[in-house]
Amino acid sequence: TNEGRTATAAASGASATERFRTDKSPYDAVRDVPKERVDMLAREVLDSVYETIRRNKVTYDEYNALKAWLIQVGEDGEWPLFLDVWVEHVVEEVATEHREGNKGTIEGPYYVPNSPDAVDNTIPMRDGESGTPLTWNGTITSTDGTPLQGKIELWHADADGFYSQFAPGLPEWNLRATFHANPQGEFEIHSIQPAPYQIPTDGSCGKLIAAAGWHAWRPAHLHVKVSAPGHELLTAQLYFPGDPHNDDDIASAVKPELVLDPQEQPDGSVAINYSFVLDPE
Ligand code: MBD
Ligand code: FE
Numbered sequence: 417t418n419e420g421r422t423a424t425a426a427a428s429g430a431s432a433t434e435r436f437r438t439d440k441s442p443y444d445a446v447r448d449v450p451k452e453r454v455d456m457l458a459r460e461v462l463d464s465v466y467e468t469i470r471r472n473k474v475t476y477d478e479y480n481a482l483k484a485w486l487i488q489v490g491e492d493g494e495w496p497l498f499l500d501v502w503v504e505h506v507v508e509e510v511a512t513e514h515r516e517g518n519k520g521t522i523e524g525p526y527y528v529p530n531s532p533d534a535v536d537n538t539i540p541m542r543d544g545e546s547g548t549p550l551t552w553n554g555t556i557t558s559t560d561g562t563p564l565q566g567k568i569e570l571w572h573a574d575a576d577g578f579y580s581q582f583a584p585g586l587p588e589w590n591l592r593a594t595f596h597a598n599p600q601g602e603f604e605i606h607s608i609q610p611a612p613y614q615i616p617t618d619g620s621c622g623k624l625i626a627a628a629g630w631h632a633w634r635p636a637h638l639h640v641k642v643s644a645p646g647h648e649l650l651t652a653q654l655y656f657p658g659d660p661h662n663d664d665d666i667a668s669a670v671k672p673e674l675v676l677d678p679q680e681q682p683d684g685s686v687a688i689n690y691s692f693v694l695d696p697e
Pocket of ligand 2 (some may be wrong): 524526613632639
């Protein structure tokens with residue numbers, strides 16, 4: 417739960433918006449989309465809006481509620497959150513449907529590039545970081561079985577569901593690190609098991625969820641970006657069996673291939689074995 421600490425939607429939204437502007441150069445990206453594509457895609461989206469308005473006889477009250485809400489999404493900085501929760505999963509599906517290697521899923525709004533290398537295969541965490549200790553072993557290989565000396569960028573929420581750099585009071589790189597496989601493609605990672613995550617409920621995305629009678633939960637998940645020379649970057653998330661939200665993730669980002677098989681150890685920790693197969697470029 418998010419009790420005891422405050423992470424307002426506006427604060428994490430502002431951080432996510434700033435992150436996106438820094439990493440993705442969106443204004444250059446917008447110029448790169450050819451005019452013919454913008455023309456066709458914008459018209460198709462608008463046509464589906466018109467169709468919805470006509471079919472449901474949308475009223476002026478509803479139109480104005482939408483307009484007020486859209487203005488508020490921008491003021492809250494929640495466009496990254498809104499788009500990654502409700503749109504990105506289909507973009508990811510289309511972008512990766514050709515792959516023969518590992519299934520991936522959405523990146524979400526909380527990735528930060530260039531996380532420092534892990535020390536002793538252990539992710540940075542606070543003294544007494546709460547959560548079940550997790551030991552993860554696996555390999556990175558190419559689709560033809562060749563071991564890859566690749567790297568894994570790992571980031572995840574803490575036991576309260578907070579991400580460093582998007583919630584106050586956390587060390588900068590808490591639960592974020594880059595891990596390297598050896599020449600045999602083997603890697604080992606020590607971290608903790610994250611908690612289920614509730615997207616901020618006090619901002620406009622939360623308002624939409626409440627107004628529609630939805631819930632705000634994502635199942636507990638580990639985010640990864642796995643890369644190796646000459647191979648397509650894999651962005652994925654891994655999930656834990658039995659999580660009540662694996663079947664109704666608000667972000668529609670769970671796939672059966674991404675659910676782990678954790679083994680409880682006598683010392684109370686959990687061992688996981690999960691390997692990655694990357695597609696050659
Ligand atoms: C998350 O942690 C996340 O992974 C996604 C996709 C959206 C909101 C919060
Ligand atoms: Fe996440």
